[in-house]
Structure formats: structure tokens, C-alpha cells
Amino acid sequence: MFRTTTLSVGGTDSISTGAASQGDLYRDAADKYGSSLERLARAYEADPERRRDLGQDIHFQLWRSFQRYDGRCSLRTWVYRVAHHVAASHVLRERKIFSNLVSLEELEMLPDKDQGQFAADQRRNLERLSVLIQQLKPLDRQVIISYLEDMDAVSIGEITGLSPGNVAMKIHRIKNILARRFHEGGGHAE
Amino acid sequence: MRNNSSGNDPKIIWQNQPTEPFIMTLEKIRQKTQELHAKTRRALLGGITVSLLFAGISGYGIALGHGPVRAVFALAIAWIVAGQYFVNRGMWSTALPGDAAVSTGIESYRWEVERRRYLSGRFLLWSFGPGVLAIASLVALILSFGIRRGMLLKGTLLNMTPFLAVLAIWIVSVFIIRMRERRELQREIDELSDIERADR
Numbered sequence: 551m552f553r554t555t556t557l558s559v560g561g562t563d564s565i566s567t568g569a570a571s572q573g574d575l576y577r578d579a580a581d582k583y584g585s586s587l588e589r590l591a592r593a594y595e596a597d598p599e600r601r602r603d604l605g606q607d608i609h610f611q612l613w614r615s616f617q618r619y620d621g622r623c624s625l626r627t628w629v630y631r632v633a634h635h636v637a638a639s640h641v642l643r644e645r646k647i648f649s650n651l652v653s654l655e656e657l658e659m660l661p662d663k664d665q666g667q668f669a670a671d672q673r674r675n676l677e678r679l680s681v682l683i684q685q686l687k688p689l690d691r692q693v694i695i696s697y698l699e700d701m702d703a704v705s706i707g708e709i710t711g712l713s714p715g716n717v718a719m720k721i722h723r724i725k726n727i728l729a730r731r732f733h734e735g736g737g738h739a740e
Numbered sequence: 741m742r743n744n745s746s747g748n749d750p751k752i753i754w755q756n757q758p759t760e761p762f763i764m765t766l767e768k769i770r771q772k773t774q775e776l777h778a779k780t781r782r783a784l785l786g787g788i789t790v791s792l793l794f795a796g797i798s799g800y801g802i803a804l805g806h807g808p809v810r811a812v813f814a815l816a817i818a819w820i821v822a823g824q825y826f827v828n829r830g831m832w833s834t835a836l837p838g839d840a841a842v843s844t845g846i847e848s849y850r851w852e853v854e855r856r857r858y859l860s861g862r863f864l865l866w867s868f869g870p871g872v873l874a875i876a877s878l879v880a881l882i883l884s885f886g887i888r889r890g891m892l893l894k895g896t897l898l899n900m901t902p903f904l905a906v907l908a909i910w911i912v913s914v915f916i917i918r919m920r921e922r923r924e925l926q927r928e929i930d931e932l933s934d935i936e937r938a939d940r
Contacts, residue, residue: 576764584761589754609764610772635848642856653931675753687928689935692845698754711844713939728750 575616575625580609583629586699587612590630593683593695594637600644608636623708630696630709638688654690654723657682675732682731693720784828787867791820794874801874801881809881816874823866850932857925864918872911879904 580587587608595601615632623631645651652660683694689710696706703717710717764772798820801813843851879900886896897904 580761580763584763585759588759588762589757592757605762606764606768606772609762610769613764613769631843631845631848634845635852638845638849639852642852672753672756675748675750676757679750679753688849689846689932698751700751700755709845711846712935716935716939732748732750732753 572613572616572619575619576613579612579616579625579629583626587629587633589699590633590637590695592680593691594641594688595644596680596684604637604640607640608633611636627705627708630692634688634692634695634709638692641688641691651687652685653687654693654720654727657685657690658723658727678731682727690720693717694724697721697724787827788824790867790871791824794871795820797878798874801877805877805881805884809877809884812873812877812880816870816877819866819870819873823870826866827862846932846935850929853925853928853932857922857929860918860922860925864915868914868918875907879907 588605591601591605591608595604612629612632615628619628641651679698683691686694689712692710693706693712696709701709703714703721706712706717706721707714712720795817798813798816802810802817805813882900883893883896886899887893891899
């Protein structure tokens with residue numbers, strides 16, 4: 551049912567053979583999206599030690615994936631699809647039996663425990679934003695991360711496979727949630 | 741998005757977080773590959789050790805038992821051996837499905853959830869099942885020894901109560917936890933199907 555793939559990297563020789571374009575593509579992707587990938591790992595893993603491992607896994611799988619890159623989609627879409635897949639798989643693997651991830655719809659309904667205690671410094675705000683993202687189910691996490699990375703609905707749809715309408719609805723929810731939780735002086739989203 | 745000071749805009753907060761760029765060098769790739777192989781080997785050895793333990797129990801049962809009891813133990817060994825084959829068949833697979841990058845997030849996520857559900861079912865059938873059979877047969881064997889030595893079934897059972905209680909709790913707990921996990925995974929698959937249906 552589930553086909554298996556074996557690692558083709560056995561030693562120095564097998565890495566260098568025919569790996570030039572794969573390596574170039576990987577370096578290009580790592581240069582362009584390295585920081586985004588690190589942020590993505592943060593959204594999926596709170597523990598710094600495990601986050602570093604997840605980051606390395608993402609880079610490793612990305613490097614492997616370029617063996618099959620055929621330009622059917624943009625480099626950015628490819629990078630994010632691989633990264634989200636590795637990270638979502640990590641979430642499923644590490645998930646505690648009784649943990650309860652929520653959807654954007656559910657998160658929108660949940661009261662914000664810290665409302666009104668919004669901190670002024672960026673580090674704590676980032677912490678809060680990360681915690682908020684880490685509560686979400688993987689698919690919704692993909693949408694919110696892509697949104698925070700400034701992607702438009704079409705690009706998010708390409709990465710997630712959701713229709714533009716569905717993405718737009720989710721973005722609307724994300725904006726509501728963020729506006730409610732990151733309010734300052736009562737301003738509203740949009 | 742809105743009139744927000746930069747310190748308060750989630751997008752800016754998110755994008756301005758400190759990062760340390762990481763590049764996978766050939767050395768790191770080799771290291772990672774070795775780690776993956778070592779991890780797989782460890783998991784494989786762990787599984788084989790537990791199976792050998794259960795096979796040992798069954799072998800002991802065959803040596804001491806007779807008639808139908810031997811047949812049950814033989815069945816347990818056959819189940820254990822077959823289980824090792826089926827459980828380890830996909831052992832060398834890595835985290836990435838063949839077309840993870842070509843498929844969209846929703847497709848690859850569904851693939852992963854379905855895989856987890858499949859693996860969970862496989863564990864119950866091929867690892868847990870033969871283990872429970874071997875233990876149950878051993879308990880039956882011990883009971884039969886007690887009876888042959890003139891003890892009453894009720895008395896033997898009473899003597900074994902603490903052990904049987906712990907055993908029963910373990911079996912039921914593992915079963916419930918795994919079934920709950922499978923139910924949750926199925927719920928996620930259904931949710932993904934709903935999303936896909938709504939998207940069409």
C-alpha cells in the first residue's frame with residue numbers, strides 16, 4: 551500500500567555522482583528560503599533541541615527531493631511543500647496521545663486567556679504567536695505560516711492544495727484571530 | 741493589514757525573528773544518513789528482541805505442553821515470524837513519500853495520516869496479537885500444570901490474580917490507546933475528505 555524509498559546516499563562517491571544540479575538547486579533554495587524554513591520549524595516544534603533536529607530533517611529531505619525536481623511548480627512552492635510535509639509528519643509522530651490540536655474555526659471560538667496582557671517586547675510577542683500557531687492542526691498551520699510569510703491566496707492554495715475560496719476564508723479567520731490577540735489600541739484588521 | 745506599530749504586527753513579528761541560516765553540507769548529509777540507518781537498525785533490533793522473547797515463551801510452551809497447547813504455541817510462533825516480516829517490510833522507508841513535493845499539502849498530509857493509521861493497525865495485528873496469544877497460552881499452560889498437581893482451577897486462578905490483573909490491564913490499555921489513536925486518525929482522514937469535498 552505504501553511504497554518505500556531507500557536512501558541513495560551511502561558514501562562520498564554516491565553523493566557526488568550526478569548530484570551537481572541537485573546540490574545547486576538545494577543551495578539556491580537554502581539561500582533563498584533558509585530563514586523561512588527556520589521560522590517554519592519554529593511553528594511546528596516548541597522545544598529548541600527538537601526544533602534543530604526538525605530543521606535538519608527539513609533540509610535533508612529538501613536536498614533529497616531535488617533529485618526529482620522537474621520545474622513543474624516554482625522553487626518556492628516545492629520548498630514549502632516538502633518542508634510542510636516533513637514538519638506535519640513530525641507533528642503526527644511526536645503527538646501525545648491525549649493532545650488536542652484545534653482548527654482555525656475552533657481557535658476563533660476559544661477565549662484568549664492572556665487578552666489584555668499583551669506584551670510590548672517583540673520576543674514575548676513572538677513567543678505568543680508561536681504558541682498560537684502550535685495549537686493548530688497541520689493544514690491550518692500551513693495556511694497561517696504562509697500568510698505570515700506574506701504569501702497571497704493563490705500561492706497558499708498551490709502549496710496546501712486548498713481552493714482559493716477556502717484559503718481566503720481561512721485568511722479572513724486568521725486575520726480575525728490575530729487582530730483579537732494582537733490588538734493595540736483597539737484597531738481592527740483591514 | 742492594519743495600522744499597527746511594527747512591534748505589534750504579527751507579520752513583522754514573525755518575519756523579524758532571529759534566525760541562524762543552516763546549510764546541509766555533504767558531511768552533514770552523510771551524518772544524517774548514518775543516523776537514519778542507525779535509528780532504523782535500533783528499531784529493527786528492538787522489534788526482533790521482543791519477538792524473540794515471545795517466541796522463547798512459545799518455544800518453552802511447546803517443550804512443556806502437549807496436544808492442542810503445543811499447536812497453539814506453534815501458531816503463536818508462526819504468527820510472530822509472519823509479524824516480523826510484515827512489520828519490518830516497510831522499515832526502510834523514509835519520511836518522504838515518493839511525490840511529497842509534487843503533491844499539495846493536503847494530499848501529502850492525508851498520505852501521512854493514512855500511513856500512521858495503517859501502521860497502527862499493522863502493530864495490533866502483527867506485533868500485539870501474537871504477543872497476547874503467546875502470553876495467554878503460557879497462562880493456560882501454567883494453569884494446566886497447577887491442575888495436574890492437584891490444585892483446583894479456582895485456587896490456581898486466585899494465586900495468579902495479581903499477575904493476571906496486571907496483564908489484563910496492560911492488554912486492555914494498549915488496545916484502548918491504539919484504538920483511540922486509530923479513531924482519531926480516521927477522524928482526521930474524514931475531516932480532510934470533507935475539506936476536499938467542499939473544495940470541489
